[in-house]
Amino acid sequence: MTPRLVEVRQNVLKHNDEVARALRQRFHASGVFVVSLVSSPGSGKTTFLERTLTSLRPGYRVAALVGDLATENDARRLARSQAPVKQIVTGTLCHLEASMIEKALDGWNPGELDFLFIENVGNLVCPSSYDLGEDLRLVLVSVTEGEDKPLKYPTIFNTSDLAIVSKMDLAPAVEFNWPALEKNIQAVRPEMRVIRVSAKTGQGMDEWLESLTALRSSAGAVPGP
Amino acid sequence: MHELSIAMNIVEIAESEAGRRNARIEAVHLRLGPLSGVVKDALLSAWELACENTVLAGSRLVVEDVPLVVYCPRCKAQRTLDSISFLCPECQSPTPDVVHGRELEVFALEVGDAA
Numbered sequence: 001m002t003p004r005l006v007e008v009r010q011n012v013l014k015h016n017d018e019v020a021r022a023l024r025q026r027f028h029a030s031g032v033f034v035v036s037l038v039s040s041p042g043s044g045k046t047t048f049l050e051r052t053l054t055s056l057r058p059g060y061r062v063a064a065l066v067g068d069l070a071t072e073n074d075a076r077r078l079a080r081s082q083a084p085v086k087q088i089v090t091g092t093l094c095h096l097e098a099s100m101i102e103k104a105l106d107g108w109n110p111g112e113l114d115f116l117f118i119e120n121v122g123n124l125v126c127p128s129s130y131d132l133g134e135d136l137r138l139v140l141v142s143v144t145e146g147e148d149k150p151l152k153y154p155t156i157f158n159t160s161d162l163a164i165v166s167k168m169d170l171a172p173a174v175e176f177n178w179p180a181l182e183k184n185i186q187a188v189r190p191e192m193r194v195i196r197v198s199a200k201t202g203q204g205m206d207e208w209l210e211s212l213t214a215l216r217s218s219a220g221a222v223p224g225p
Numbered sequence: 226m227h228e229l230s231i232a233m234n235i236v237e238i239a240e241s242e243a244g245r246r247n248a249r250i251e252a253v254h255l256r257l258g259p260l261s262g263v264v265k266d267a268l269l270s271a272w273e274l275a276c277e278n279t280v281l282a283g284s285r286l287v288v289e290d291v292p293l294v295v296y297c298p299r300c301k302a303q304r305t306l307d308s309i310s311f312l313c314p315e316c317q318s319p320t321p322d323v324v325h326g327r328e329l330e331v332f333a334l335e336v337g338d339a340a
């Protein structure tokens with residue numbers, strides 16, 4: 001007999017989206033502003049995050065979750081900032097999912113935090129599909145990666161809220177072409193804010209930290225102590 | 226590569242529908258947008274493996290590409306884009322508002338006789 005076509009209409013990532021929505025509600029209720037970071041491996045997420053945590057720590061209560069395929073090296077590096085840090089070992093999974101965040105938060109009270117940072121696995125493809133309940137998704141691209149990165153990975157740039165161009169101290173050495181990168185970012189994500197930083201020299205970090213605290217205030221969270 | 230885990234999610238959805246309807250599923254129809262983050266060919270290659278040892282074994286995955294549709298604020302109209310470059314094809318304005326293109330959804334099942 002000939003098969004019948006029946007309509008179903010179900011979002012494939014429905015489960016992840018539901019967990020992410022519940023996380024987002026919980027984060028908002030506790031007044032913590034949540035930022036996730038995505039990039040290729042080696043773009044400088046951990047270095048940038050360590051500097052961010054260290055700079056924020058005198059005035060704000062901060063913590064970080066870090067996803068990694070196998071090692072705990074990133075968590076050890078981030079812990080030097082004195083902030084609470086938890087590693088999520090993803091094993092063979094190349095991205096974080098909302099349920100992994102939920103599990104990692106076990107024993108932590110988000111109500112005791114002003115900022116929570118989540119470093120995703122170094123990967124520009126898979127993390128784009130998974131909402132983690134964050135308020136802000138940062139995509140990092142370093143000056144050494146080539147100005148056409150956004151055109152090669154448009155989805156991750158399109159689903160991010162703010163772009164960080166990292167390793168600006170290396171810009172002269174690699175003849176970094178800022179107008180070209182800016183144009184390519186705007187092509188795949190019109191109107192996205194882009195901030196150029198060097199986590200090594202500190203260039204641009206003030207601009208980033210000011211935007212971050214302003215975003216937290218405008219998200220309705222109470223100002224830090 | 227996360228297409229195998231995506232394929233397994235699709236199998237789970239289809240399996241529960243098959244159970245509910247007490248029917249055999251011959252094909253799963255999926256709508257996939259260019260901003261879904263999922264690569265069609267990789268998903269199709271992962272399908273057979275994802276179906277192994279499930280009631281979906283032997284079924285087909287039919288992928289319908291969803292075009293990228295944006296809203297142009299200047300034309301005040303929806304526009305279809307040929308590539309992931311957010312400029313209105315009519316007036317060249319930037320078009321940040323995505324109307325269609327993020328879809329990753331099971332939208333229909335081809336159902337045969339009860340298994």
Ligand SMILES: Nc1nc2c(ncn2[C@@H]2O[C@H](COP(=O)(O)OP(=O)(O)O)[C@@H](O)[C@H]2O)c(=O)[nH]1
Binds near residue numbers: 048122170
């Ligand atoms: N010159 C320079 N090197 C950097 C900077 N940020 C990170 N790096 C280096 O880039 C490499 C990868 O950085 P890491 O933070 O581990 O990147 P992740 O894989 O994205 O977390 C390390 O060798 C860092 O020392 C920077 O601002 N300037």
Ligand SMILES: [Mg+2]
Binds near residue numbers: 045046074119
């Ligand atoms: Mg890292």
Ligand SMILES: [Zn+2]
Binds near residue numbers: 301315316
């Ligand atoms: Zn237009």
